[in-house]
Amino acid sequence: MHCAFVVDPLPSLIVHHDTSVALMYAAAAQGYTVSVLGVGSLFIQAGQAWATVQTLQLQARALAGAWYSVVDTQTMALADFDWVWMRKDPPVDAAYITATQMLDLAQTKVLNKPSALRSANEKLYALRWPQWTPETLVTGSKGQIREFVQRLGKAVLKPLDGKGGEGIFFLASDDRNLNSLIEVSTQWGQRPVMIQAYLPAAVEGDKRILLWRGQPLGAVNRIPGTGDFRGNIAAGGRVAATEITDREQALCADLAPVLQAADLDFVGIDVIGGYLTEVNVTSPTMLREISELMQVDLAARVIADLAAT
Numbered sequence: 001m002h003c004a005f006v007v008d009p010l011p012s013l014i015v016h017h018d019t020s021v022a023l024m025y026a027a028a029a030q031g032y033t034v035s036v037l038g039v040g041s042l043f044i045q046a047g048q049a050w051a052t053v054q055t056l057q058l059q060a061r062a063l064a065g066a067w068y069s070v071v072d073t074q075t076m077a078l079a080d081f082d083w084v085w086m087r088k089d090p091p092v093d094a095a096y097i098t099a100t101q102m103l104d105l106a107q108t109k110v111l112n113k114p115s116a117l118r119s120a121n122e123k124l125y126a127l128r129w130p131q132w133t134p135e136t137l138v139t140g141s142k143g144q145i146r147e148f149v150q151r152l153g154k155a156v157l158k159p160l161d162g163k164g165g166e167g168i169f170f171l172a173s174d175d176r177n178l179n180s181l182i183e184v185s186t187q188w189g190q191r192p193v194m195i196q197a198y199l200p201a202a203v204e205g206d207k208r209i210l211l212w213r214g215q216p217l218g219a220v221n222r223i224p225g226t227g228d229f230r231g232n233i234a235a236g237g238r239v240a241a242t243e244i245t246d247r248e249q250a251l252c253a254d255l256a257p258v259l260q261a262a263d264l265d266f267v268g269i270d271v272i273g274g275y276l277t278e279v280n281v282t283s284p285t286m287l288r289e290i291s292e293l294m295q296v297d298l299a300a301r302v303i304a305d306l307a308a309t
């Protein structure tokens with residue numbers, strides 16, 4: 001058994017935090033040879049996708065420092081892997097899209113499905129369920145944004161291709177920087193952004209629920225640090241235990257058939273005060289933190305299920 005992960009350069013992965021690393025450990029523990037590749041090493045030959053991959057030896061229970069060594073570098077057809085897991089981080093830029101188009105020619109199971117990664121923008125996807133999302137506008141128009149903020153008093157501005165809280169602004173109708181924030185974020189009207197009603201429940205946390213094949217695996221709350229309204233861990237938020245409420249179970253049940261039909265196997269949704277704000281499909285994280293809080297090895301469960309199907 002041999003599997004491959006498409007990831008950012010290994011030194012950028014944090015061994016005690018990254019979900020990709022947890023999945024690699026689980027795969028190795030279940031007898032897989034684990035290889036990694038960067039999108040830059042993909043190539044197409046005779047109509048199928050290949051890559052130069054590095055095969056890893058994972059250090060037992062490393063929580064810091066050197067957690068892997070490269071035991072082999074070889075060129076392989078992706079068809080020779082049991083499955084390939086695309087877990088490169090955003091931005092979903094031209095290079096990312098090209099990689100998904102090359103992965104279309106992999107002739108093996110690729111998750112999440114490359115065509116679904118192309119079509120499911122992490123911010124826009126949530127808007128398919130208006131009954132679960134806060135009031136939201138997507139536009140590059142300063143006039144429309146100003147009208148929205150003036151009507152609601154407070155709002156949140158999000159770039160459509162960001163992650164980890166990057167470029168997310170709190171907008172207030174009386175902020176003297178409002179015009180400038182809109183101009184810079186929309187690149188003077190050239191780039192649509194998301195404007196969303198500010199949910200006051202955000203101070204109590206931004207809940208991440210991980211879904212595997214539509215079923216919730218578990219959840220964790222991310223509480224903003226002092227001096228920031230964003231809950232992202234990358235923006236200084238802290239992890240707290242939480243539960244999946246009945247309302248959130250109903251939300252997940254509404255998403256499940258759509259995610260499954262799209263072959264979005266592994267998804268992380270963000271929920272604030274019971275409202276869906278984001279559907280993360282590219283490289284959702286927090287699996288490790290949720291596993292620790294639940295004292296269940298969720299990565300092992302996911303890999304076992306993948307091996308069985």
Ligand SMILES: Nc1ncnc2c1ncn2[C@@H]1O[C@H](COP(=O)(O)OP(=O)(O)O)[C@@H](O)[C@H]1O
Pocket residue numbers: 134156158162163164165166168196197198199200202206224229230231232270272277278
């Ligand atoms: N509608 C909202 N109201 C209040 N805070 C929000 C809202 N949407 C997002 N946030 C805050 O901004 C952070 C980042 O937003 P999110 O949409 O998850 O983008 P990303 O995680 O991709 O940067 C969240 O963790 C949350 O703290």
Ligand SMILES: [Mg+2]
Pocket residue numbers: 164165270278
């Ligand atoms: Mg988020």
